[in-house]
Amino acid sequence: MRRALGLLVIIIIFSPYALSFFHGQGLSFDISYNDINVFAFTLLQAFLSSLASLVLGFIAALGLIYSANRYPVFYKWILRPSCLLPNVVPVIMVILASLKVIDPFPFGFTGILLLHTLMNLGIVALSIQKIVSNKLSGLSEVSALFGASRAQFLFRGGLQTIFGDLAMVGLFVFAICYSSFAIPLVVGGSQFTTIEVLIFEQIRLEGDWAKASFLALLQAISIFVLCYFIPQKIEATKESFRRNQYLSSRIGIPIALIPALIIIIGLFGSFSMGMKQFLRLDLLRAELPGQILNSLVVAIGTGLFSFLLFNLIAFVFYRGTLKKIILSYAAPSTVICGFAFLIFGPQGEVSSLIRMILGISLISVPALIRLQFANTIYSLERQREVAVLLGASDAEVFKRIIFPQSFFSACFLSGIASFWAWGDFALSSIVADRSHTVALVIQALMTSYRLELAVLLLWLLLICGILTFALFSGIGYVYHKKLIS
Amino acid sequence: MVMEKQKTSTFAILFALLPISLGLLIYWTSESGSENSNADLTIISYGSFVSSWGPGPAVGKIFEKEYGVKLQWINAGDAGLIIERLRFQNANQSVDVVLGLDQLTIDGAREVLEWRNFSYPEILWHKRLPKDALQRDFVPFDWGPLAFVYKKGQLDPPKSLEELLSKKYQGTISLQDPRTSTPGLQFLYWILSEKGIDAGFSFLGNLSESIHSISTSWSTSYGLFKRGQAKLTFSYLTSPIYHMIEEESGDYRAAIFEDGHPYQVEYVGIPEKCKNCDLAEAFVNFLLRPEIQKIIMAKNYMLPVVDQIEQGTEFANIPKVRLIPFSAQSLTRDRRSLLERWKKLGL
Amino acid sequence: MSTIKNLFLKFEEFSIDIGELELLDQGVTALWGASGSGKTTVFRTLCGLIDCPSLEWEFQGERLDQLSPGERRLGVVFQSLDLFPHMTAKDNIMFAAKARSISQEVANKDLEHLSEVLEMNRFLNRKAHLLSGGESQRVALARALISQPRILLLDEPFSALDRDLRLEARRLLNSLLQEKPIPVFMITHDSEDIDELATRVCRIEMGQITSVNDQA
Structure with a gap:
């Protein structure tokens, strides 16, 4: 059964490619010198962006530890959600807000790095906080007793200890920046093209699906190879944090807060105009509840489907x-994924929503596996071995050992996927038939001058996103509490 | 024991989810035809046209009432993706009417699909609509000159392309990338047809000092302008009317260029493979009726293709500008190499 | 008699080279060696957790090496004990019984007996992550034994315990083995384990068996 389910996982995660090749009547291997340059640039910007995110994320993580120790309420309700905010807001909003707050904005290469870092710093900080708390707490206290300074500890062994974990987090950011689309185009100028842009160009301007498919495959393979050969250290992580006075820093708090502040300040201040526009659009007012409901369906559906995928993966991992394949696989190109699903199944509202659920889940899950889920299931490896030695079947091992203990993590991450689903319009706009969801309405509003109303609805979207995230992680938390008590 | 039961039931739910979702998927993919297959006419267009505040639903409602039929609107999202949507549209779903292609994209549409020729009824076309806008297989339904838009008091409006190179416009212009945006492509073609290819590119190179940013889409570049980051943006001559009507603000103005403006014509077409072709043709004719043209104008903020429609509205006050006709065909043929050169400019 | 043959493994930094090793049918066969001598690798290989194509392990006429780890029917206690933290002590033990399809009736009886011998009644219904080191150790032993294993494999079973608890644990194991005379294969670096439990001592150094001594 595990073999069959393993095959099913492979089929599901590679379905966008399979569908697109099937439709594109093959691949075009026509690669120019320029395309190679684009590849090189994409690699470079992704590498530097992830490096910058790691460095600043590390400092921010020390801030998170500091505030978790000193101001737990602020940490739980303000700082932690703030760290997640830049990753869940539609990219275009991050761009508009940043350009408003950071004035003059350093366009070009620096701009790309800056925005990628702003977007990913928070989530990186949260991950590093966990790693540092779990793995460096004891070591750092010991070296403090020996009289070593924090810098001495970090540079003479501390960082080395968690190098593998940092590489995993770095790869998570790398994969996001590698397939970045809007940021390089808006703030990079025309010479900074990424592969994702190249794919989009092939489809939109040339209608050359065969080449677009090939580029998407190359994009996937290149990151696959990279991940395959970089030793990825996945290890057991404990959920509980030790209070660590030594590895914490006040300076990290503002750094962790900056990205969210930029977004909030940048998007603030157009409420009255937004309300005015809202009141003028009677039909939108009438439609909006339905669209919120559709978005809710997509968000919950994405959460559930992601949950299913997480568990399937936990079963076969x-x-x-x-295991290597799953860990090396990066999310498929949004454009390719969108068009691949467009040709799949009938048209209509329900179908559009199903496509969104499938597409957003397939894009979200690989990133979330790398971010956390791989660690969670890897931490159960020894228990699985013991259970197998005791004679338990695969199904029994999964049912009684893996599933209950990975439930919280799967729920938490499915909650993030559902949050992303609220804000998705990159994929949704390709697979949707109409403006079914709030995110698509926001996009349509932006293309018809009504930016302020779009921003107003974005706030609605954020609140709804937080609620569904809370629902999923709440279920996970309650179950987890019952399980361990 | 209770705990045990709870674990088992959660587990059972999980594994019930798997066959249920697979079953749904199989049912869904095997389901032939559209969920809305009871619709008499399927129309595909771009997002803001079919959104509730756009012209689509308003116009469609009248048509449905008058003809006693049901319309199905498909939102292709971005106007530039309509052709790709057509290419990818499920084989078992035929589209009767395609609405929203422009003079730069109809050639591409002709490569993907065959289109029905159209016999124009007696129409008094808008006096200023250039004659070359009429095609045998695509019917214009609205149009508008393109122009740089600015906010009163923020800068002296430029009066020509050359003036944009001036120091006083340094870092002020928000443009769109021609690779991802139709107005962006319009801008590039405008410069190249006005100045010639080589001189055009060298002009663009010189323009880099004046450029604030180049966005992926019109909405982003207009957003940057509206939020005050850029002082000038490439948009439509009709853009200020939106602000006047919807925001009661007379601050937004279009800069009038003495040497003229490019223009965009939006078309409606009927694919040869249409399902209900007569009704599709009736719909296209319907779009050209004066009262319908008025709705499209008011909701899409574009000029009507039929004469006299804008009389008595804000649209009548639009400055009369010289229009620059350009042959999109010759440029679209070389599009790939032109965009390569654009990229190399590194703007 | 149980015979292990051709346990050859090559790694980057060291290799295991065991031509033949005989395990006793009764009593404790100990594999004794310092850290890094290859004990744990041998242990994991016998469990089937490391692939070793050359291995032949014959146990009372049956080739265990040809069976999957689960089918080998081994009772295993790792150094880290590896209890399932989300289950109670009792659930941990009964998990093994259920995995081996031992009838509820027999399992309940065995559990009762084991909990008496190993003095587990106090904490049987406590979650495993709340158990002390000594308690966890007893649960791990009971879990390994309830599955009616062919052979009990112990990997440094007492190293996590303090001295008093170690003495106590050895006493409990001894009394259990007197009641249930199944073969035991134990790896250890602790000479006290050898003195008090081992019937046969196989010394391992740098992946090779250097001596085999039977003790009275």
Whole structure:
């Protein structure tokens, strides 16, 4: 059964490629010198962006630890959600807000790095906080007792200890920046093209689906190869944090807060105009509840489907090759994924919503696996071994060992996927038939001068996103509490 | 024991989810035809046209009432993606009417699909609509000159392309990338047809000092302008009317260029493979009726293609500008190399 | 008699080279060696957790190496004990019984007996993550034994305990083995384990068996 489910996982995660090749009647291997340059640039910007995110994220993580120790309420309700905010707001909003707050904005290469870092710093900080708390707390206290300074500890062994974990987080950011689309185009200027832009160009301007498919495959393979050969350290992580006085820093708090502040300040201040526009649009007012409901369906659906995928993956994860494949696989190109699903199934509202659910889940899950889920299921490896030695079947091992203990993590991450689903319009706008969801309405409002109303609805979207996230992680939390008590 | 039961039931739910979702998927993919297959006419267009505040629903409602039929609107999202949507539209779903292509994209549409020729009824076309806007297989339904838009008091409006190179416009212009945006492509073609290819590119190179940013879409570049980051943006001559009507603000103005303006014509077409072709043709004719043209004008903020429609409205006050006709065909043929050169400019 | 043959493994930094090793049918066969001598690798290989194509392990006429880890029917206690933290002590033990399809009736009886011998009644219904080191150790032992294993494999079973608890644990294991005379294969670096439990001592150094001594 595990073999069959393993195959199912492979089929599901590679379905966008399979569908697009099937439709594109093959691949075009026509690669120019320029395309190679684009690849090189994409790699470079992704590498530097992830490096910058790691460095600043590390300092921010020390801030998170500091505030978790000193101001737990502020940490739980303000700082932690703030860290997640830049990753869930539609990219275009991050761009508009940043250009408003950071004035003059350093366009070009620096601009790309700056925005990628702003977007990913928070989520990186949260991950590093966990790693540092789990792995460096004891070591750092010991070296403090020996009289080593914080810098001495970090540079003479501390960082080395968690190098593998940092590489995993770095790869998560790398994969996001590698397939970045809007940021390089808006703030980079025309010479800074990424592969994702190149794919989009092939489809939109040339209608050359065969080449677009090939570029998407190359994009996927290149990151796959990279991940495959970089030793990825996944290890057991404990959920509980030790209070660590030594590895914490006040300076990290503002750094962790800056990205969210930029977005909030940048998007603030057009409420009255937005309300005015809202009151003028009777039909929108009538439609909006339905669109909120559709968005809710997509968000919950994405959460559930992601949850299913996480569990399927947890079931098959322990096969050597499959584990490597899952860990090396990055989310498919949004454009390719969108068009691949467009040709799949009938048209209509329900179908559009199903496509969104499938597409957003397939894009979100690989990133979230790398971010956390791989660690969670890897931490159960020893227990799985013991259970197998005791004679338990695969199904039994999953049902009684893996599933209950990965439930919280799967719920939490499905909650993030559902949050992303509220804000998605990159994929939705390709697969949707109409403005079914709030995000698509926001996009249509932006293309018809009504930016302020779009921003107003974005706030609505954020609140709804937080609620569904809370629902998923709440279920996980309650179950987890019951499980361990 | 209770805990055990709870675990088992959660587990059961999970594994019930798997066959249920697979079953749904299989049912869904095997389902032939559209969920709205009871619609008499399927129309595909771009997002803001079919949104509730756009012209689509308003116009469609009247048509449905008058003809006693049901319309199905498909939102292709971005106007530039309509052709790709057509290419990818499920084989078992035929589209009867395609609405929203422009003079730069109809050639591409002709490569993807065959289109029905159209016999124009007796129409008094808008006097200023250039004659070359009429095609045998695509019917214009609205149009508008393109122009740089600015906010009164923020800068002296430029009066020509050359003036944009001036120091006083340094870092002020928000443009769109021609690779991802139709107005962006219009801008590039405008410069190249006005100045010639080589001189055009060298002009663009010189323009880099004046450029604030180049966005992926019109909405982003207009957003940057509206939020005050850029002082000038490439948009439509009709853009200020939106602000006047919807925001009661007379601050937004279009800069009038003495040497003329490019223009965009939006078309409606009927694919040869249409399902209900007569009704599709009736719909296209319907779009050209004066009262319908008025709705499209008012909701899309574009000029009507039929004469006299804008009389008595804000649209009548639009400055009369010289229009620059350009042959999109010759440029679209070389599009790939032109965009390569654009990229190399590194703006 | 149980015979292990051709346990050859090569790694980057060291190799295991065991031509033949005989395990006793009764009593404790100990694999004794310092850290890094290859004990744990041998242990994991016998469990089936490391692939070793050359291995032949014959146990009372049956080739265990040809069976999957689960089918080998081994009772295993790792150094880290590896209890399932989300289950109670009792659930941990019964998990093994259920995995081996031992009838509820027999399992309940065995559990009762084991909990008496190992003095587990106090904490049987406590979640495993709340158990002390000594308690966890007893649960791990009971879990390994309830599955009616062919052979009990112990990997440094007492190293996590303090001295008093170690003495106590050895006493409990001894009394259990007197009641249930199944073969035990234990790896350890602790000479006290050898003195008090081992019937046969196989010394391992740098992946090779350097001596085999039977003790009275």
